[in-house]
Amino acid sequence: MKVLQPDNLAEALRLLVEPDGTPVPIAGGTDLCVHWPARDLDNTRFLDLSRVAGLSRLTLTHNALEIGARTTYWDLICAADAAKAFPLLAQAARLVGAIQIQTRGTWAGNIANGSPAADGVLAMMVYGASVVLQSVRETREVPLDEFFTGYKQSVRRPDELIVAIRVPRRAYTFEWLAKVGARRAQAISKVGVAMTRSENGWRVAANSVAPHVCRCRTLEAALNAGRTFTSPQEVRSLLSADVAAITDLRSTAEYRERVLSRLIFYRLAELDKPSGHV
Numbered sequence: 001m002k003v004l005q006p007d008n009l010a011e012a013l014r015l016l017v018e019p020d021g022t023p024v025p026i027a028g029g030t031d032l033c034v035h036w037p038a039r040d041l042d043n044t045r046f047l048d049l050s051r052v053a054g055l056s057r058l059t060l061t062h063n064a065l066e067i068g069a070r071t072t073y074w075d076l077i078c079a080a081d082a083a084k085a086f087p088l089l090a091q092a093a094r095l096v097g098a099i100q101i102q103t104r105g106t107w108a109g110n111i112a113n114g115s116p117a118a119d120g121v122l123a124m125m126v127y128g129a130s131v132v133l134q135s136v137r138e139t140r141e142v143p144l145d146e147f148f149t150g151y152k153q154s155v156r157r158p159d160e161l162i163v164a165i166r167v168p169r170r171a172y173t174f175e176w177l178a179k180v181g182a183r184r185a186q187a188i189s190k191v192g193v194a195m196t197r198s199e200n201g202w203r204v205a206a207n208s209v210a211p212h213v214c215r216c217r218t219l220e221a222a223l224n225a226g227r228t229f230t231s232p233q234e235v236r237s238l239l240s241a242d243v244a245a246i247t248d249l250r251s252t253a254e255y256r257e258r259v260l261s262r263l264i265f266y267r268l269a270e271l272d273k274p275s276g277h278v
């Protein structure tokens, strides 16, 4: 194995287009290192981002939160203003692994890894985040809900790094996230859901129920049209256009879809109670 350690972004991007082959970017290593014992790494080259200056910033302005590519979950938990402005990001950060993982794992790594169960992606997606990708040729910004193209597949080209994530600031009247795992902490999601409501309407995203974290656009459209529900089954019928859960070692498709629709139904029902207006 060879580890390349650039100390600036220009050098990091240049190393991605070297004729020797594309190195694998590594940030916190909390996803990559899990697979190390099972892989033959003799010929692998890693691009270590830990020394690249300027990637660890977390900048909250009047308009947006900018999360640098080396920003960890813990950085956000400790940034009181950012955590207050985006409570679902703070909640998701605390749900990822334990403190050891939260202090190493990055938001960008959570996106780039492309897991269908990613908790950080779930929260960022309902806040309308976009991914800033940079190569030696160009910088482009892709909405997070257009970033994934399939299981562990994305629009990121091998010569690009995620350099930042941009989360626009909006006035929210509803923000909610729920994660169901085998236990309350240190568990990968069996099913997760997040919802927001702003002047732009409803946003609903779910994890572990599709090949990648996805928006539930049919449900969003129904909510934006003012639809209400009288049973979890009605929610589930709508969700069938948005999600395609599978059975795997963590759960069954039936459990995932049933729990997802019940979580949403009962949370929405709370809003109809006199004190629960949005």
Ligand SMILES: Cc1cc2nc3c(=O)[nH]c(=O)nc-3n(C[C@H](O)[C@H](O)[C@H](O)COP(=O)(O)OP(=O)(O)OC[C@H]3O[C@@H](n4cnc5c(N)ncnc54)[C@H](O)[C@@H]3O)c2cc1C
Binding pocket: 024, 025, 026, 027, 028, 029, 030, 031, 032, 033, 034, 049, 069, 095, 096, 097, 098, 101, 104, 105, 106, 107, 108, 109, 110, 111, 112, 113, 117, 118, 119, 120, 160, 161, 162, 163, 186, 187, 188, 189
């Ligand atoms: C014990 C344990 C518990 C966990 N629990 C959870 C959990 O509850 N919820 C959850 O969502 N995740 C969980 N994870 C997964 C992991 O911690 C997160 O996905 C984390 O955000 C990954 O970030 P990282 O910086 O460690 O990524 P790395 O492991 O460094 O990289 C992950 C992937 O992203 C790529 N990459 C990283 N940075 C960039 C970049 N800037 N540009 C382009 N590509 C990049 C790498 O090449 C690699 O493919 C857990 C992991 C462990 C080991």
